[in-house]
Amino acid sequence: MSEFDYDLFVIGGGSGGVRAARMAAGEAGAKVALAEADRYGGTCVIRGCVPKKLMVFASEYAGIPEEAQAYGWEMTRGAFNWPAFQHRLNTELDRLEQIYRNLLAGSNVETFDARATLSGPHQVTLSTGETRTAKHILVATGGHPVRPDLPHANLGIVSDDIFNMQALPKSILIVGGGYIACEFAGILNGLGVEVTQYYRGAQILRGFDDEARGMVAEQMRERGIDLKTGTNILEMAPAEGRRAAGETGAMGGTAQERAELAELTREEDTATGPIWVKSTTGTEGVFDTVLFATGRDPNTKGLGLEELGVKLGRRGQIEVDEYSQTAVPSIYAIGDVTDRVNLTPVAIREGMAFVETVFKGNLTAVDHELIPSAIFTQPEMGTVGLSEEDARDQEPVEIYCTSFRAMQTAFAEKPDRVLMKLIVSQNTRKVLGCHIVAPNAGEMIQLAGVAVKMGATKEDFDRTVAVHPTMSEEIVTMRSPVRTA
Structure with missing residues (x-):
C-alpha cells in the first residue's frame, strides 16, 4: 500500500x-x-x-x-x-x-x-x-491580469471583467498595447463602443514583426479606433467631484509615495460612474469604462x-x-x-x-521553438518563427513581402488590406518566419506552421501550386525578395 x-x-x-x-x-x-x-x-x-x-x-x-x-x-x-x-x-x-x-x-x-x-x-x-x-x-x-500601481486603479476593469459587464459602455479607454488590449479594442469597436487606446510604446504588439504590427495598427485606426501610441495614463479619478477631492496632481512624489496612494485608494473605489483620465501627453478625457490590459x-x-x-x-x-x-x-x-x-x-x-x-518513464521535453500563434485583432495576425528584426540580427536574410486588397473586400470598395511575409535565410534557404495579416490569418498560419516546423525552404514554397483565387496563394507566388538584410 x-x-x-x-x-x-x-x-x-x-x-x-x-x-x-x-x-x-x-x-x-x-x-x-x-x-x-x-x-x-x-x-x-x-x-x-x-x-x-x-x-x-x-x-x-x-x-x-x-x-x-x-x-x-x-x-x-x-x-x-x-x-x-x-x-x-x-x-x-x-x-x-x-x-x-x-x-x-x-x-x-x-x-x-x-x-x-x-x-x-x-x-x-x-x-x-x-x-x-x-x-x-x-x-x-x-x-491573472494585473492593474498598475495608480491611484483609483480599481475604478477600471481588467480582461476577466469584460464578459460580466451588465451593459456595454458607450465609451472605453483601453490601456496597453499587447494582444489582449488590441483584441478587445477590435471587439468593442465592432460592437459599437467608442474605443480609445493608450500604449506607452512607439508601436503596439511589441515583439512581433514590425511590418506586420504596423499593418494591424493602420487597420485598427482605419476602422475607427483612436489608437494613441507614446501615451499612458498619468492620473485617473471619478469624474464627479474629482477636483473637490483634491486629486489633481496625485501622481507627483516618489515612487513609494505613489504606490502608497494607490494602495489607499484601492479598496474604496468602485467603478460606478464615468472616469476622468489625464494622459502623459497632457490630454484629458472622460470615459464610461477604463480597461487595463497591462500584463499578467x-x-x-x-x-x-x-x-x-x-x-x-x-x-x-x-x-x-x-x-x-x-x-x-x-x-x-x-x-x-x-x-x-x-x-x-x-x-x-x-x-x-x-x-x-x-509516469511512463519516457523523458520528454516540450519543444518551445517555432510555435505558431494568432492574434485575433481585426484583421487577424498569424505568425510563426522569427520576425524580420530578430532574423537579421542572427544571419543574412531575404524578405519576401506583399500587401494588397483582398478580392472580397475590394469588390465592396472597402479599404482593408492584407499582408503576406516570409523571412528566408540566405545561407540555408529555410523559411525562418512567416507572418500573415488578413481575415482568418489564424487558420492560415496553422498550416504554414507545419511547413516552417519541418524546415521547408523558399524553393519548397515555390514548388507548391497556388490555390486560386485565394489570399493565401500569395505565400507561394512571391518570387523576388523585396529586400535583403
Whole structure:
C-alpha cells in the first residue's frame, strides 16, 4: 500500500492541469486528485480564448450588412443585443465547464472544489481544512491580469471583467498595447463602443514583426479606433467631484509615495460612474469604462512554494527545468504559472510531456521553438518563427513581402488590406518566419506552421501550386525578395 494518498495531486483545473490529470489517471493508471478553487476550464475556457473568440465573431457581424449590399443583398444593420449574447455565452461556458468535469470523472480523477496550497513537498492543504499527500504535485494555477500601481486603479476593469459587464459602455479607454488590449479594442469597436487606446510604446504588439504590427495598427485606426501610441495614463479619478477631492496632481512624489496612494485608494473605489483620465501627453478625457490590459502575473502568491524551496522568478513565475521539474524534486509546474510560452496548447503539451516523463518513464521535453500563434485583432495576425528584426540580427536574410486588397473586400470598395511575409535565410534557404495579416490569418498560419516546423525552404514554397483565387496563394507566388538584410 502506498505511503501517499495519491500518486499525483494537481493544483489547477485549467487546460494543462486537466490534461495532465486525465492522462496520468486514464493512460498511466495513476491515482490522481485535482483541486480547483474557481471554475473548471481555467482562463482559456472561462475568461480567455473561448469567450474572447466568440466575442470576436459577434463583433464581426457589424460589417456584414454594408458589405452584403455591395453584393446585391438588401440588408440593413440592426442593434447589438448584449444581454442576449451574454446569456448565450454563459450557457456555452457552463456547457464547456461541465465537459471538463465529466472528462475528469470519466478518468477516475478525484476532484476538490477548493483552493489548495502546498504544506510540504508531498502535501497539500485544502481551503476546507483537509490535507492530502501525494508522491508528485503538479502546479498548474495559471496567471491573472494585473492593474498598475495608480491611484483609483480599481475604478477600471481588467480582461476577466469584460464578459460580466451588465451593459456595454458607450465609451472605453483601453490601456496597453499587447494582444489582449488590441483584441478587445477590435471587439468593442465592432460592437459599437467608442474605443480609445493608450500604449506607452512607439508601436503596439511589441515583439512581433514590425511590418506586420504596423499593418494591424493602420487597420485598427482605419476602422475607427483612436489608437494613441507614446501615451499612458498619468492620473485617473471619478469624474464627479474629482477636483473637490483634491486629486489633481496625485501622481507627483516618489515612487513609494505613489504606490502608497494607490494602495489607499484601492479598496474604496468602485467603478460606478464615468472616469476622468489625464494622459502623459497632457490630454484629458472622460470615459464610461477604463480597461487595463497591462500584463499578467503568475498565480503563485500564497501557495507556500518559496517556503518549501521552490524558486520563483522576478514576476513570481515558477522556475522549472526542461521537464517542468522545480528545485523540489516532487513538485512540478506547467502552463502560464511558469511563464515560458503562455499559450493554451503549450500548457496542454507540457502536461502531456510531464506524464510521459514521470509516469511512463519516457523523458520528454516540450519543444518551445517555432510555435505558431494568432492574434485575433481585426484583421487577424498569424505568425510563426522569427520576425524580420530578430532574423537579421542572427544571419543574412531575404524578405519576401506583399500587401494588397483582398478580392472580397475590394469588390465592396472597402479599404482593408492584407499582408503576406516570409523571412528566408540566405545561407540555408529555410523559411525562418512567416507572418500573415488578413481575415482568418489564424487558420492560415496553422498550416504554414507545419511547413516552417519541418524546415521547408523558399524553393519548397515555390514548388507548391497556388490555390486560386485565394489570399493565401500569395505565400507561394512571391518570387523576388523585396529586400535583403
